[in-house]
Amino acid sequence: MTKKLxxxxxxxxxxxxxxxxxxxxxxxxxxxxYIAALTPKTWDIEIVDENIRHYNGEEADLVCFTxxxxxxxxxxxxxxxxxxxxxxxxxxxxxxxxxxxxxLQFVDSVVVGEAESVWxxxxxxxxxxxxxxxxxxxxxxxxxxxxxxxxxxxRKYNIRNVIQTAKGxxxxxxxxxxxxxxxxxxxxxxxxxxxDELETIDSKLVFFVDDNIIGYGKNAEQRSIELxxxxxxxxxxxxxxxQASINFVDNEDVLKYARESGCFGLFVxxxxxxxxxxxxxxxxxxxxxxxxxxxxxxxxxxxxxxGVLGGFILGNDEDKKDIFERTSDFILDSNIDGSQFSFLxxxxxxxxxxxxxxxxxxxxxxxxHDWIYYDVFNVVFRPKNMTPEELEEGALNVYKATASVPxxxxxxxxxxxxxxxxxxxxxxxxxxRGYASIFSRKYGSR
Ligand code: SF4
Numbered sequence: 026m027t028k029k030l031x032x033x034x035x036x037x038x039x040x041x042x043x044x045x046x047x048x049x050x051x052x053x054x055x056x057x058x059y060i061a062a063l064t065p066k067t068w069d070i071e072i073v074d075e076n077i078r079h080y081n082g083e084e085a086d087l088v089c090f091t092x093x094x095x096x097x098x099x100x101x102x103x104x105x106x107x108x109x110x111x112x113x114x115x116x117x118x119x120x121x122x123x124x125x126x127x128x129l130q131f132v133d134s135v136v137v138g139e140a141e142s143v144w145x146x147x148x149x150x151x152x153x154x155x156x157x158x159x160x161x162x163x164x165x166x167x168x169x170x171x172x173x174x175x176x177x178x179x180r181k182y183n184i185r186n187v188i189q190t191a192k193g194x195x196x197x198x199x200x201x202x203x204x205x206x207x208x209x210x211x212x213x214x215x216x217x218x219x220x221d222e223l224e225t226i227d228s229k230l231v232f233f234v235d236d237n238i239i240g241y242g243k244n245a246e247q248r249s250i251e252l253x254x255x256x257x258x259x260x261x262x263x264x265x266x267x268q269a270s271i272n273f274v275d276n277e278d279v280l281k282y283a284r285e286s287g288c289f290g291l292f293v294x295x296x297x298x299x300x301x302x303x304x305x306x307x308x309x310x311x312x313x314x315x316x317x318x319x320x321x322x323x324x325x326x327x328x329x330x331x332g333v334l335g336g337f338i339l340g341n342d343e344d345k346k347d348i349f350e351r352t353s354d355f356i357l358d359s360n361i362d363g364s365q366f367s368f369l370x371x372x373x374x375x376x377x378x379x380x381x382x383x384x385x386x387x388x389x390x391x392x393x394h395d396w397i398y399y400d401v402f403n404v405v406f407r408p409k410n411m412t413p414e415e416l417e418e419g420a421l422n423v424y425k426a427t428a429s430v431p432x433x434x435x436x437x438x439x440x441x442x443x444x445x446x447x448x449x450x451x452x453x454x455x456x457x458r459g460y461a462s463i464f465s466r467k468y469g470s471r
Pocket of ligand 1 (some may be wrong): 196
């Protein structure tokens, strides 16, 4: 009899999160597309992405959850329902990899690290009634990867084509768990493999989910140029967005070919307007040019028709109460297209978590329940120079000052004038309003 694998991207009920609020940027969970592709063809596969709809009692022979920290309690809640019916539950993803001992209390099996290298063995073990408690994934080469199964994705995503071209980051920023999860080596897929995958897509809007599309070092930068040129040479005619470090603007060829290949916008982690905060985060790339260059760098992106969605982290130890007004002023007078403000969040597996724990500054430690607060939109630690309430209030005020409906419209218009790119302006408006609505739902009643 055909067996059924249920793959679930969990989202806490009533949660106000990015996947729900940023509908313009709603995308399928790529890791589950890879798991589907690596599962033997004899299996039926269904993906339940709770950003689209909640789990509704579907039956399965085997269930696999992906996890981030904030949604781990939802995994454990659903896992208990499946296990009560003797349906084995597997959990992978970054949270299960960082706190494996916790996950093992709630699920049958945990995949630690990248699942691609162990998934086939796991399924075989299940079929032989020999499921192991832990599978340690290896960080393998990204050559000749299978193509993720897009046919199992819902049709309700605005961006259906999610593609990864590289993994890993050598920077190991204080607050980020990418290095711990994907390793400190920047591993790249061959350009031709990525271009071949792009040939198979069914719509022209693409998001490259790399943490940094131009990578680290000159060789990686040249590879990104080759990728962009390849998109142009093959006449793929796509529109794409991604994430990049700020030194994307240092090489005019990177900007030129990115734009010509269809880049409409990039998420860039500016992180802070305090250089002392950047130092404590170990945000080396940003410090190389310095905060004083941020405006000029934003303008360079825009001159090439690329909108910038800047990420800013509030609540660093060096932030005093003036950070809110300084940040709002910067956002408005730099004319950055989009902006995301989040709270410094100590995620398990990061240096930051370890430090704040040792300093006894974590506010929510009733785990696993309290992981729901670790979604970057709640203050989960005691800041140094203000109270948690002042930090929340200050962030809400930054959103009010920069992303109200009139302000977001004005910023989208400026984005259009500067980038001459309608898609950049639309992305800027919808991201500004999406993030603002998360904050107003959480804190707007104050
Ligand atoms: S924040 Fe970016 S640069 Fe820093 S470790 Fe994470 S992925 Fe790397």
